Amino acid sequence: MQRYVLTERGKLLIAMLIMLVLFLTSLILVIWLFTRDSAPENTFNGSSDIPQNNISFSSSEPSPDIPYDSPQVSSSGETSEPLSPDSSLAGPIAFDFDAGLLTFLFTPDSQTAVDEDSVSKIGELLKSPKNERGAKIAVEIPQLSDDDTALITAAIIDAFEVYNIPLSSVVFFVYQPEPNLKTFAISISFR
Numbered sequence: 001m002q003r004y005v006l007t008e009r010g011k012l013l014i015a016m017l018i019m020l021v022l023f024l025t026s027l028i029l030v031i032w033l034f035t036r037d038s039a040p041e042n043t044f045n046g047s048s049d050i051p052q053n054n055i056s057f058s059s060s061e062p063s064p065d066i067p068y069d070s071p072q073v074s075s076s077g078e079t080s081e082p083l084s085p086d087s088s089l090a091g092p093i094a095f096d097f098d099a100g101l102l103t104f105l106f107t108p109d110s111q112t113a114v115d116e117d118s119v120s121k122i123g124e125l126l127k128s129p130k131n132e133r134g135a136k137i138a139v140e141i142p143q144l145s146d147d148d149t150a151l152i153t154a155a156i157i158d159a160f161e162v163y164n165i166p167l168s169s170v171v172f173f174v175y176q177p178e179p180n181l182k183t184f185a186i187s188i189s190f191r
């Protein structure tokens with residue numbers, strides 16, 4: 001039987017191959033980590049990513065577009081609960097075609113569907129230049145009870161079904177509404 005012995009040249013060649021494999025592996029790992037850290041994230045952690053057209057959901061001051069009743073003061077000087085906006089309010093309060101933003105009002109206590117004006121504006125919004133290929137439709141809804149949340153999301157999904165928008169294209173985000181409100185702002189934009 002014949003035994004093979006590695007020469008110095010063979011040992012050097014094997015060492016170079018091992019170093020090349022290790023170098024390529026580490027290079028691929030570094031590139032992967034670098035691109036993963038610099039790639040845009042698909043998770044959104046707040047409403048600051050959506051242009052608001054000067055509408056703030058967390059502002060303590062009411063929007064000038066929404067008429068609010070002032071708190072009632074009793075004869076003893078105590079302020080009662082602030083009243084919510086008129087529950088008959090519904091429809092678009094902000095629309096920016098170029099920015100791809102629509103904000104409308106919804107009252108879960110008196111509505112089961114999105115009003116016709118808002119559904120019509122959703123159709124216009126879908127033609128916005130911000131609705132690019134692969135864009136997701138971001139819908140901001142208030143954090144409410146499970147029943148009210150289910151009612152709002154079902155109404156919004158029904159409004160999108162009018163335009164044959166699949167549910168997979170819609171992403172819901174939740175914001176904390178002001179206390180004691182009955183009518184809430186719903187924002188739709190593209191991401």
